Amino acid sequence: MDMRTRELYRSSNGDEWFLATEAGSERVHVLHRANISSGGRESRIGIGDFLGRGASGPEHQELLRLIATLV
Incomplete structure (x- = not known):
């Protein structure tokens, strides 16, 4: 399945959060990819x-920042 994503945040431990559809x-949803060790x-x-x-x-704050750019 083809998914479009935009990275929201990448933590220092390797977790990643994306805005995805x-x-x-x-x-639209948030896609969370846990780090390999998790x-x-x-x-x-x-x-x-x-x-x-x-x-x-910080991942929440980044999503809110992105939303704010739309208005």
Whole structure:
């Protein structure tokens, strides 16, 4: 499946967060890729759920900064 992504944040431990959407879909989500030592798993999180988890982390702040550039 083709997915378009834009990197939001990469932590010093290797975790990565992306704003992502699948080709042909208008649904946007946050894609989290855990670092290799944590298993390297990917998880998809709805934007509302992601921000609802406490928008104090740098990955949350970067998403909010990106959203602010749109207005």
